[in-house]
Amino acid sequence: MLTAKDVKQHGLRLGADMVGIGNIGRWQGAPMQMDPKQIMPECRSVIGFVFRIFRGSLRGVEEGTQFANYAAQGYGGISYLHAPPVLRQMCRLIEDEGCEAMPFGQQDEWRAIDNPGRMKIRHSVPVAPGKPLPDVILHSRIAAFLCGLGEIGYSKMFLTPRFGPRNRVFFVLTELELEPDPIYDGPKLCNRCMACVKDCPGKAINPHKTVKATLAGHEVEWGELDSQACDIAFRGGGEISHDKPLPACKEYVFGNVHRSSWSPFYKKPQNIYNTGQAVCGGKGCIRACMISLEGRDALENRFKEKFRRRKPWSVDWSLYAHMDEEELKKVDYSKEVDQ
Numbered sequence: 001m002l003t004a005k006d007v008k009q010h011g012l013r014l015g016a017d018m019v020g021i022g023n024i025g026r027w028q029g030a031p032m033q034m035d036p037k038q039i040m041p042e043c044r045s046v047i048g049f050v051f052r053i054f055r056g057s058l059r060g061v062e063e064g065t066q067f068a069n070y071a072a073q074g075y076g077g078i079s080y081l082h083a084p085p086v087l088r089q090m091c092r093l094i095e096d097e098g099c100e101a102m103p104f105g106q107q108d109e110w111r112a113i114d115n116p117g118r119m120k121i122r123h124s125v126p127v128a129p130g131k132p133l134p135d136v137i138l139h140s141r142i143a144a145f146l147c148g149l150g151e152i153g154y155s156k157m158f159l160t161p162r163f164g165p166r167n168r169v170f171f172v173l174t175e176l177e178l179e180p181d182p183i184y185d186g187p188k189l190c191n192r193c194m195a196c197v198k199d200c201p202g203k204a205i206n207p208h209k210t211v212k213a214t215l216a217g218h219e220v221e222w223g224e225l226d227s228q229a230c231d232i233a234f235r236g237g238g239e240i241s242h243d244k245p246l247p248a249c250k251e252y253v254f255g256n257v258h259r260s261s262w263s264p265f266y267k268k269p270q271n272i273y274n275t276g277q278a279v280c281g282g283k284g285c286i287r288a289c290m291i292s293l294e295g296r297d298a299l300e301n302r303f304k305e306k307f308r309r310r311k312p313w314s315v316d317w318s319l320y321a322h323m324d325e326e327e328l329k330k331v332d333y334s335k336e337v338d339q
């Protein structure tokens with residue numbers, strides 16, 4: 001029978017960067033729509049897998065010259081190309097032992113709750129009284145915490161001791177009983193430096209309001225995230241604040257009017273691998289946080305050179321504000337590029 005040690009060795013061999021295990025008892029009291037036992041009633045263990053986002057994949061966004069690499073290789077590619085085969089192979093090993101195993105990757109589109117955790121209206125109905133709405137979804141950052149892989153930062157990003165916020169996390173739910181890992185108890189990663197709040201282009205991370213949760217007996221707290229503000233800003237739309245009307249910001253997302261100084265794109269770029277455009281490149285919640293953590297030498301994945309090497313850029317759209325679409329087409333952008 002596979003042991004926890006075997007599972008972790010196989011996970012790393014197959015291509016995950018970190019593997020941790022949580023026993024199902026840690027989800028006791030979880031909301032029904034996020035309870036793994038609602039998905040697999042005989043689930044005994046949740047295996048968590050961390051896939052690193054390469055620091056190099058953020059380089060082009062940092063320099064302002066190449067945005068697709070992070071969106072593709074740091075985001076959608078991990079979710080849709082790299083992680084699924086690892087989860088699948090792990091499930092094969094477990095089911096060969098006669099225990100059910102469910103690879104749990106990116107299947108958010110069918111979930112019954114939206115990003116802020118609200119029930120979607122007229123989305124689905126319970127199949128029987130007392131059952132949750134299809135689809136139940138795992139709260140991936142909480143699940144990663146319960147698998148002992150790291151902590152939840154003020155930004156609500158999952159921070160690991162190896163990569164800080166440069167992670168994507170995935171899971172296998174299984175009937176197999178496995179020895180759980182302890183909840184992360186290493187050096188504190190988030191020191192509430194608030195660099196994430198300051199650098200978030202959408203002002204999506206609330207500097208004052210927090211969310212508190214008790215997870216497996218541990219008190220956890222993070223900054224309230226305005227997921228709608230993030231959703232627009234990370235696609236390159238303008239900043240949302242409570243004194244700025246939302247429609248003006250949404251126009252960028254659904255049209256081409258409101259552009260932000262942190263996006264060089266005239267129109268919203270296409271999705272890559274079915275994910276958002278990730279134009280902001282995690283400006284606050286990944287890059288600023290990583291710079292802060294690396295500056296404190298808090299991460300195990302160390303680099304010879306610091307990440308931020310040049311002054312952060314911003315686009316001056318006022319240069320183009322007076323031009324209509326036809327005039328913009330005639331601009332010789334090569335003159336604006338240093339040769």
Ligand code: SF4
Binds near residue numbers: 155156191196292
């Ligand atoms: S930037 Fe600072 S406050 Fe924000 S999550 Fe990272 S360490 Fe925590």
Ligand code: SF4
Binds near residue numbers: 201204283
């Ligand atoms: S993805 Fe961008 S907009 Fe969203 S929280 Fe992170 S830094 Fe802010």
